[in-house]
Amino acid sequence: xxxxxxxxxxxxxxxxxxxxxxxxxxxxxxxxxxxxxxxxxxxxxxxxxxxxxxxxxxxxxxxxxxxxxxxxxxxxxxxxxxxxxxxxxxxxxxxxxxxxxxxxxxxxxxxxxxxxxxxxxxxxxxxxxxxxxxxxxxxxxxxxxxxxxxxxxxxxxxxxxxxxxxxxxxxxxxxxxxxxxxxxxxxxxxxxxxxxxxxxxxxxxxxxxxxxxxxxxxxxxxxxxxxxxx
Amino acid sequence: xxxxxxxxxxxxxxxxxxxxxxxxxxxxxxxxxxxxxxxxxxxxxxxxxxxxxxxxxxxxxxxxxxxxxxxxxxxxxxxxxxxxxxxxxxxxxxxxxxxxxxxxxxxxxxxxxxxxxxxxxxxxxxxxxxxxxxxxxxxxxxxxxxxxxxxxxxxxxxxxxxxxxxxxxxxxxxxxxxxxxxxxxxxxxxxxxxxxxxxxxxxxxxxxxxxxxxxxxxxxxxxxxxxxxxxxxxxxxxxxxx
Ligand SMILES: Nc1ncnc2c1ncn2[C@@H]1O[C@H](COP(=O)(O)OP(=O)(O)OP(=O)(O)O)[C@@H](O)[C@H]1O
Ligand SMILES: [Mg+2]
Numbered sequence: 001x002x003x004x005x006x007x008x009x010x011x012x013x014x015x016x017x018x019x020x021x022x023x024x025x026x027x028x029x030x031x032x033x034x035x036x037x038x039x040x041x042x043x044x045x046x047x048x049x050x051x052x053x054x055x056x057x058x059x060x061x062x063x064x065x066x067x068x069x070x071x072x073x074x075x076x077x078x079x080x081x082x083x084x085x086x087x088x089x090x091x092x093x094x095x096x097x098x099x100x101x102x103x104x105x106x107x108x109x110x111x112x113x114x115x116x117x118x119x120x121x122x123x124x125x126x127x128x129x130x131x132x133x134x135x136x137x138x139x140x141x142x143x144x145x146x147x148x149x150x151x152x153x154x155x156x157x158x159x160x161x162x163x164x165x166x167x168x169x170x171x172x173x174x175x176x177x178x179x180x181x182x183x184x185x186x187x188x189x190x191x192x193x194x195x196x197x198x199x200x201x202x203x204x205x206x207x208x209x210x211x212x213x214x215x216x217x218x219x220x221x222x223x224x225x226x227x228x229x230x
Numbered sequence: 231x232x233x234x235x236x237x238x239x240x241x242x243x244x245x246x247x248x249x250x251x252x253x254x255x256x257x258x259x260x261x262x263x264x265x266x267x268x269x270x271x272x273x274x275x276x277x278x279x280x281x282x283x284x285x286x287x288x289x290x291x292x293x294x295x296x297x298x299x300x301x302x303x304x305x306x307x308x309x310x311x312x313x314x315x316x317x318x319x320x321x322x323x324x325x326x327x328x329x330x331x332x333x334x335x336x337x338x339x340x341x342x343x344x345x346x347x348x349x350x351x352x353x354x355x356x357x358x359x360x361x362x363x364x365x366x367x368x369x370x371x372x373x374x375x376x377x378x379x380x381x382x383x384x385x386x387x388x389x390x391x392x393x394x395x396x397x398x399x400x401x402x403x404x405x406x407x408x409x410x411x412x413x414x415x416x417x418x419x420x421x422x423x424x425x426x427x428x429x430x431x432x433x434x435x436x437x438x439x440x441x442x443x444x445x446x447x448x449x450x451x452x453x454x455x456x457x458x459x460x461x462x463x464x465x466x467x468x469x470x471x472x
Contacts, residue, residue: 122322125319126321128290128315128319129315129318129319129321131290131308132288132308132311132313133308133331133332133335133336133383134307134308134309134335134336135335139335143321143331147322147323148322228363229322229323229363229365
């Protein structure tokens, strides 16, 4: 492969163009996970701790939404934010904010569904004890979230992995504008089609390294949790 | 000290209380009172309704029909009652943190907690186990930690659902000693057991249950010397009641 040496050089020399792309990708994905956590965690907790008609249907839908096709989400957000769309006046289309919104929509069901499962499993164990200790609703939820924190962090990291590796949604709503909305995945797609393999491969290496690091982190968090909390 | 409600939860009185799930009647028109004093011991074969009766008296479930009152009041939250479940669940924290959690939930002064935790761990024979993850303790150790955790709430009534079922003889002795100490402090104990010897050792009153009904409810002395019903006679004689 002709590009190998120069790809590695790009990575090792922390080429500014490449680093700009990497930082934007990380920033967008982190912001999306943050937003998705704020929305998804309460949804997961609510579904875990309450019983209401249609709850099972909600859970099924939520689980199905984990597999949302990114391009469809991208299209929906595009239609929403495009100049003639309902939120067109916000002027967000082809900005990093639009990418954050699209990724947050993709990641929220993942975080909500995983949090729901984790919290519900713990709730089944804790319910009687907490009731016997007269712990109120706020205390219950905070106890469950605190005691499940290691598993919940794993859910957030899963969401981050999904966001960072995703290309379909960000390319539609971000537009892949050089130096502004170009992320690792969209750059890889573009550079490959242009034939600039060194940059594509260099970004590929960084992306894989990030995904591996995130998974290692998830594993470490889980291990630590088991050691300290049993 | 914990802030205490001015009035007592005792006596806990059941009047014709039934509990059913669907068509199944688990407790059948039970009238009974748990009053201050010596321990009340519930005995009866598997599935006779001991656990359900304890959950009802603790206030975790409500009767499907009939009434239950706590010191004459209905629906009193379990501020002054504590329970050790038949299979206690440990929080994902250290042994000491499990006790601390119960104290916090009961509104016990933060300053009082550390010393009291050590006392309670010592009381149940778990000195030195404080920093261990509670879920890593053995079944018997968890059972004793659950007892310490229940006592941490400074209850007026303590429910124990087969507290010694999974314990070896030494640990059983330790738990029975704790129960005696708790009783000496004026706490009302309501416990279930399958162990006739334990019932003899601890009971002030005996409630014999069979198929969701109370068959005999009397003092321990009377129950063991002159059991009135056929079932009670067979139970005291050590026959299998099914
Ligand atoms: N939520 C429930 N739904 C259906 N049946 C129940 C429920 N709870 C208890 N039962 C049934 O009610 C009966 C009494 O149960 P309970 O746990 O009170 O018995 P127990 O006397 O404590 O038995 P053991 O000695 O085995 O602990 C059992 O037959 C049990 O299967
Ligand atoms: Mg039982």
